[in-house]
Amino acid sequence: MTYVVSVETHIPEGAPEMDPLQRAGAVAILESGLDSVEGIEGPDGMEADLHETIVAVYPGGALLRIFVDAPALEFAEEAVRSVVGELLERSELLAEWTVDRCEVQLHPDLAQESLAAADGPDAPPDDPASRKARHAAQAAAGTGGYDQRSPRYLAALGLLLLRGVTAASSGGDRSAAKDFLTEATDVARYVALDRPDAWANFSPTNVALHAVSAANAFGDAGVALETAGPLMRRHIPAPERRAALWVEAARAYSQRGRLADGYQALRIAENCAAQDVRRPAVRELVADMAARDRRRTLPELHHFSRQLGAPA
CATH class of the missing domain: 1.25.40 (Serine Threonine Protein Phosphatase 5, Tetratricopeptide repeat)
Incomplete structure (x- = not known):
């Protein structure tokens, strides 16, 4: 089954924000590093294949969407967390970055199907809502909702989602394009950046333009x-x-x-x-x-x- 794993990474607490040159370097490191990974072997002969990545870097860190084929949701998350963590450790520029979130976001029906494939003592709760609560508890220091995020973070997240819209519509995946657009629309409610000089130029208008483009693609x-x-x-x-x-x-x-x-x-x-x-x-x-x-x-x-x- 193919999962889309969302990853949030941040620069060390107290470190100065990245300038444009550093952000470009971070994008190159992350994209080239992830592109070099083809498969991951896990316990009991399980395998996961990474086949597409979307990277957005902002002054305080990076946001990733990684498409991975895996036998179960939890293994997909674990595989991606392992790969991203190792990639950060190997890079001098990103060695002190932290991975603060790494999870699959699914519709309830798909989540239930995926969770049924997981077993063992570390298996997540069967109920998707309970699993979501568990993830929230694991992120104890919590990243907070969109209303608690900085405009720059939201702009980077928004652009990441819009890249997902473009990739999904180009690939004919109507469901994925709809999901990306829905989340981008939600993010845009907290962003007021309809200005040509705004950082990353993410806005409700940009989301609507991608919706038009996606409709044409389909x-x-x-x-x-x-x-x-x-x-x-x-x-x-x-x-x-x-x-x-x-x-x-x-x-x-x-x-x-x-x-x-x-x-x-x-x-x-x-x-x-x-x-x-x-x-x-x-x-x-x-x-x-x-x-x-x-x-x-x-x-x-x-x-x-x-x-x-x-x-x-």
């Missing part, structure tokens, strides 16, 4: 346009975010065969951030739209396609 053009509607009327300070919104709107219009509306959305995106419209993915979208206009009823679309160097 072919739900109607949902994408419905979600995009309120954003089109909202002031979005960052021009790149505005451009991203209108590109996604164009993608949704295209899916529904509304090529004229899609073209207009692309021109609005170009006015927001011209360089973003020239990215390969957008050029492919424009070329596809032009190719589908076989009767050339939209000459301006074909002209735009040639301008971008993406003729049909």
Whole structure:
């Protein structure tokens, strides 16, 4: 069974926060270290395979989402805790960091199925709610709820979750994408960072944009346009975010065969951030739209396609 293990690590208490260069170094160490791990052997011949990781580093530590195949939930958690702990110990930069949380977050039905696979004296309680209480007790010094976290921590967590949305939607995993979006939405309720100069630029607007993108990825053009509607009327300070919104709107219009509306959305995106419209993915979208206009009823679309160097 595949589990998503959430890990929180922090710099030593009293240590100065990491600067941008140190954060970049921490990302490189964590990503390269985790990428080098293929499998973990446990007791009684049990094995766990790490096959994907998402890393977000903020000034006070790092947040990880690690996808692991394991026979039982507790073994997945133990395997990830062991790997992350060993990785931190081996690194001079991260040697004194602490692992403050390492657990799987599952829906109750999946948790019950997973817990049934665990046995022995150290097996967790059968009831998922009791297990959650046990985890809370183990984190005695508690990390607290989102309302007790710093904006920088929440921004890093939010971006981690949004990377999860992108990865899940790209992989066609609708359930995982929904879970990541739900948690990101919850985090965003405690963040007021809708400013272009905000650290990490995580905000409710960014969450909504990812929801639009995910809907498009799953072919739900109607949902994408419905979600995009309120954003089109909202002031979005960052021009790149505005451009991203209108590109996604164009993608949704295209899916529904509304090529004229899609073209207009692309021109609005170009006015927001011209360089973003020239990215390969957008050029492919424009070329596809032009190719589908076989009767050339939209000459301006074909002209735009040639301008971008993406003729049909």
